[in-house]
Amino acid sequence: MAEGNQHRTLRISVLRYNPQEQGSEPRMQAYELEEADGMTLFIALNEIRERQDASLQFDFVCRAGICGSCAMVIDGRPGLACRTLTRNLGAEITLAPLPVFELIADLSVNTGKWMRAMSERLQTWVHMKEAEPDLRRIEEPMDPDLAEKIYLLDRCIECGCCVAGCGTARMREDFVGAVGLNRIARFRLDPRDSRTDDDFYELIGDDSGVFGCMSLLACHDVCPKNLPLQTQIAFIRRKMVSMAWK
Ligand code: SF4
Ligand code: SF4
Ligand code: FES
Numbered sequence: 702m703a704e705g706n707q708h709r710t711l712r713i714s715v716l717r718y719n720p721q722e723q724g725s726e727p728r729m730q731a732y733e734l735e736e737a738d739g740m741t742l743f744i745a746l747n748e749i750r751e752r753q754d755a756s757l758q759f760d761f762v763c764r765a766g767i768c769g770s771c772a773m774v775i776d777g778r779p780g781l782a783c784r785t786l787t788r789n790l791g792a793e794i795t796l797a798p799l800p801v802f803e804l805i806a807d808l809s810v811n812t813g814k815w816m817r818a819m820s821e822r823l824q825t826w827v828h829m830k831e832a833e834p835d836l837r838r839i840e841e842p843m844d845p846d847l848a849e850k851i852y853l854l855d856r857c858i859e860c861g862c863c864v865a866g867c868g869t870a871r872m873r874e875d876f877v878g879a880v881g882l883n884r885i886a887r888f889r890l891d892p893r894d895s896r897t898d899d900d901f902y903e904l905i906g907d908d909s910g911v912f913g914c915m916s917l918l919a920c921h922d923v924c925p926k927n928l929p930l931q932t933q934i935a936f937i938r939r940k941m942v943s944m945a946w947k
Pocket of ligand 3: 762764766781782784
């Protein structure tokens with residue numbers, strides 16, 4: 702950012718619509734405010750809500766890029782409001798809610814409902830080898846390199862940016878998205894999970910899973926946690942193709 706830009710007047714246009722409110726119609730509403738040092742979009746939106754318009758709806762919890770709830774479309778690209786510095790944007794900013802997910806109002810969407818349906822469908826939990834694990838047994842150590850690989854994929858915060866940026870997810874309601882394929886990659890790595898590639902093929906071996914993915918990788922480009930989605934999707938696809946030819 703140029704030094705002289707520090708005290709710009711920002712014009713933030715927000716796509717507003719509340720499907721719960723009778724008579725509400727989608728419309729753009731613009732707000733102006735003075736930019737401050739280190740201002741994030743999250744701070745700017747809070748300032749607008751506190752000083753200009755208490756009715757503006759958007760979500761946040763952690764303010765630190767951890768909870769995923771402040772994801773929105775920022776100048777046409779999905780991202781986290783709390784991790785976006787206004788100084789990296791122009792003076793005219795456009796905000797819209799993430800597509801694909803159920804709209805609550807304005808910039809607030811119900812990612813939780815979508816993520817839950819995806820998790821249930823893909824059974825995103827460890828399927829233990831024993832029916833009743835012995836809780837008194839000493840914990841089994843995991844190879845540190847493997848633990849690191851699992852941790853890398855576990856960093857997903859379920860923000861929904863990859864889904865909002867995905868062409869297939871926009872066309873198919875049942876597409877599990879990069880977030881779902883990443884989950885499968887994560888449980889496939891886990892030595893405690895008893896599921897085989899046959900089982901995973903049952904879950905994602907069709908067009909709502911890995912074969913619906915067009916591999917254009919918008920998901921990879923927009924993931925705010927920089928998950929290796931490109932590598933994971935390519936790997937899972939290769940595995941599932943080999944299962945299909947078995
Ligand atoms: S994979 Fe990345 S973009 Fe997708 S939900 Fe997880 S953190 Fe968000
Ligand atoms: S690579 Fe696949 S999951 Fe990622 S945005 Fe494209 S279609 Fe969606
Ligand atoms: S408020 Fe939690 S990720 Fe932005």
